[in-house]
Amino acid sequence: MREIFVVVERSRDGLAESALELLTAARGLGEATVSAVLMGADVADLASEAAQWFDSVYVFEDPALEHPDGDLQARILAPLIDREKPLVTLLAHTNTGLELAPMLAVRAGTPLIADAMDIESSAAGDCEAGVECIRAVRSVFGGKVQARVSAIPAENGVMISVRPGAYTPPDMASGAGGAVHSETIPEGVAPRRQCVETVPPDPGAVDISQAEVLVAIGRGIEDEENLEDLHSLADAMGAEVACTRPVVDRKWLEKTRQVGTSGVTVKPRVYLALGISGSFQHLGGVKGDPFIAAINTDPAAPIFGVADVGIVGDILDLIPLLEEKIRERRG
Amino acid sequence: MEIIVCIRRVPDLSETEIEIGRDGVSLADDDLDYDVNEWDNFAIEAAVRLKEEHGGRVTAMTVGDEESEDVLRRALAMGADEAVHLMDDAFDGSDALGTATILHRAIADRPYDLILTGAISGDEARGHVGPMLAAMLDIPMVALATELSVEGGTVTVQHEVEGGLERITRMALPALVTVQTGLNEPRYVSIRGIRKVSGMEIPVLGAGDLDLEGSQVGVASSAVTVEEIFLPPRGGGAEMLEGSEETVVQKLVERLQQEGAF
Ligand SMILES: Cc1cc2nc3c(=O)[nH]c(=O)nc-3n(C[C@H](O)[C@H](O)[C@H](O)COP(=O)(O)OP(=O)(O)OC[C@H]3O[C@@H](n4cnc5c(N)ncnc54)[C@H](O)[C@@H]3O)c2cc1C
Ligand SMILES: Nc1ncnc2c1ncn2[C@@H]1O[C@H](COP(=O)(O)O)[C@@H](O)[C@H]1O
Numbered sequence: 108m109r110e111i112f113v114v115v116e117r118s119r120d121g122l123a124e125s126a127l128e129l130l131t132a133a134r135g136l137g138e139a140t141v142s143a144v145l146m147g148a149d150v151a152d153l154a155s156e157a158a159q160w161f162d163s164v165y166v167f168e169d170p171a172l173e174h175p176d177g178d179l180q181a182r183i184l185a186p187l188i189d190r191e192k193p194l195v196t197l198l199a200h201t202n203t204g205l206e207l208a209p210m211l212a213v214r215a216g217t218p219l220i221a222d223a224m225d226i227e228s229s230a231a232g233d234c235e236a237g238v239e240c241i242r243a244v245r246s247v248f249g250g251k252v253q254a255r256v257s258a259i260p261a262e263n264g265v266m267i268s269v270r271p272g273a274y275t276p277p278d279m280a281s282g283a284g285g286a287v288h289s290e291t292i293p294e295g296v297a298p299r300r301q302c303v304e305t306v307p308p309d310p311g312a313v314d315i316s317q318a319e320v321l322v323a324i325g326r327g328i329e330d331e332e333n334l335e336d337l338h339s340l341a342d343a344m345g346a347e348v349a350c351t352r353p354v355v356d357r358k359w360l361e362k363t364r365q366v367g368t369s370g371v372t373v374k375p376r377v378y379l380a381l382g383i384s385g386s387f388q389h390l391g392g393v394k395g396d397p398f399i400a401a402i403n404t405d406p407a408a409p410i411f412g413v414a415d416v417g418i419v420g421d422i423l424d425l426i427p428l429l430e431e432k433i434r435e436r437r438g
Numbered sequence: 439m440e441i442i443v444c445i446r447r448v449p450d451l452s453e454t455e456i457e458i459g460r461d462g463v464s465l466a467d468d469d470l471d472y473d474v475n476e477w478d479n480f481a482i483e484a485a486v487r488l489k490e491e492h493g494g495r496v497t498a499m500t501v502g503d504e505e506s507e508d509v510l511r512r513a514l515a516m517g518a519d520e521a522v523h524l525m526d527d528a529f530d531g532s533d534a535l536g537t538a539t540i541l542h543r544a545i546a547d548r549p550y551d552l553i554l555t556g557a558i559s560g561d562e563a564r565g566h567v568g569p570m571l572a573a574m575l576d577i578p579m580v581a582l583a584t585e586l587s588v589e590g591g592t593v594t595v596q597h598e599v600e601g602g603l604e605r606i607t608r609m610a611l612p613a614l615v616t617v618q619t620g621l622n623e624p625r626y627v628s629i630r631g632i633r634k635v636s637g638m639e640i641p642v643l644g645a646g647d648l649d650l651e652g653s654q655v656g657v658a659s660s661a662v663t664v665e666e667i668f669l670p671p672r673g674g675g676a677e678m679l680e681g682s683e684e685t686v687v688q689k690l691v692e693r694l695q696q697e698g699a700f
Contacts, residue, residue: 209568214573252456252669256665344700370602411678
């Protein structure tokens with residue numbers, strides 16, 4: 108039977124959520140043996156956990172694999188892919204996957220589709236005479252355009268990195284009790300990077316992760332001076348101020364106020380998004396399905412696709428007006 | 439130290455009404471604004487600062503059409519010493535692998551210590567070209583750098599990992615690093631600055647110069663095919679509040695109060 112590889116990541120307490128999302132994506136590709144590929148320093152428990160969900164598990168256990176190192180991982184996995192020849196290899200489009208997937212695709216000689224949101228495998232003969240073809244929808248141009256792309260599996264298949272959150276993990280482990288294959292790092296493959304340290308988070312920093320109401324600002328604020336009005340609005344609402352990455356890049360607000368995949372994960376009841384386009388990296392940090400209100404000058408801004416209410420307008424005018432009306436109401 | 443920085447010209451769409459071109463796979467680009475990819479701007483700045491600190495030479499490279507010369511000029515104005523324009527009709531339609539293949543051929547036979555690329559391009563949003571190039575050159579790499587320093591023969595990189603954490607990693611040169619936004623504050627490029635470098639020669643290299651066959655690059659080599667592009671379905675999203683500024687703000691305030699926002 109054909110095989111699908113899922114390169115799994117781990118979280119602090121077990122398999123990463125992305126691993127099970129990838130499992131759902133893999134099961135959607137038709138009848139296949141779905142195998143987890145696991146790398147780490149001390150992963151025996153994790154391998155048994157993976158075996159509850161996957162049909163089989165390939166495990167590389169080595170002290171050198173304690174921290175993800177895409178360069179090392181790619182040189183370890185390419186020979187495995189070459190040996191097993193899976194039809195599809197799925198990875199998560201996370202920071203780890205962002206490093207590993209392109210290097211692995213080059214080393215294994217497969218096409219690579221990045222950041223896929225919706226994957227389908229078409230019947231033979233659809234893309235090109237007699238060959239099965241893999242299609243995916245992905246988002247380009249800052250989320251304002253979507254692209255349907257296709258790739259024909261090479262000898263070593265196709266590689267796809269999948270957007271976190273695009274698939275829902277299965278409810279229950281199948282209890283598959285998949286076979287665990289213990290693999291060894293190929294001869295001559297050694298780390299070429301050295302981990303110096305993991306930077307601990309600053310304990311004294313503001314914590315917006317528990318805030319109930321967030322007023323979030325994006326690049327639409329245009330100038331640092333305009334932040335004053337934003338702070339007054341947040342004051343009037345008794346809300347906490349949050350922001351997107353470009354605002355932090357310019358050092359207008361602290362990094363600890365940045366919401367997103369490389370920032371803080373928040374789960375407020377209300378999220379007011381002002382001058383924010385709505386990139387997936389930003390929205391990836393907004394959890395718990397809050398009420399989202401958005402103001403943006405661009406009617407086609409992706410944020411309006413996820414917001415509950417929206418206004419097409421200029422925040423530089425509307426923020427002071429909003430503050431005024433809220434203060435009136437609060438009396 | 440020889441530093442190579444790979445840059446890409448991309449359209450800025452953040453505030454633009456977009457139309458799909460008649461071919462169904464590209465944008466109708468009548469009046470789009472183009473600029474250097476946001477991430478690459480930080481990469482150029484990082485390269486120039488490293489040169490200023492340690493001496494050496496910065497070379498900016500792009501794979502792109504005639505218009506892409508703009509971003510090379512911009513890099514020169516920021517302090518790059520040299521620019522190389524990789525241009526050929528045969529390169530049109532290259533996917534990430536094709537682009538990395540072209541860069542690989544252009545770089546492999548010249549001296550290099552450090553290669554910098556952006557983490558991702560704002561248009562294609564793949565994040566592929568940098569790591570693919572590293573794999574082709576068989577050199578180590580680190581993605582998503584937020585700090586970067588060179589000492590002796592090593593580069594030390596602070597980079598973003600999962601869970602909002604950062605890690606510090608060290609590698610021996612030669613190595614490749616992909617750059618995240620916020621790594622530095624890119625210097626301002628004035629029109630005068632661009633004018634100053636307008637006389638600098640920018641060599642153009644094509645498929646022949648790089649010993650590349652037509653089948654290795656361009657549409658012919660592209661393993662990932664774009665079948666169609668489309669605008670995400672509208673509606674189904676936000677309830678849009680309409681009316682005068684007074685009216686919409688009034689409505690928004692009511693909704694916010696209902697939701698207990700204040
Ligand atoms: C690996 C990686 C990790 C990342 N992590 C994060 C992250 O954790 N958090 C994060 O936020 N981003 C992150 N990003 C960046 C992300 O991809 C986007 O670039 C970023 O979120 C865009 O921020 P923005 O919406 O403020 O800016 P833009 O996308 O530039 O949007 C600005 C918006 O403001 C609107 N606007 C302009 N002027 C006005 C006005 N006067 N009134 C109203 N609206 C106006 C525009 O129409 C536009 O929609 C990451 C990127 C990568 C590659
Ligand atoms: N045509 C190109 N020419 C030179 N460098 C490129 C080109 N396309 C992409 N890159 C580099 O690769 C990075 C990631 O791009 P991408 O893989 O398109 O997301 C960019 O930030 C650039 O540094």
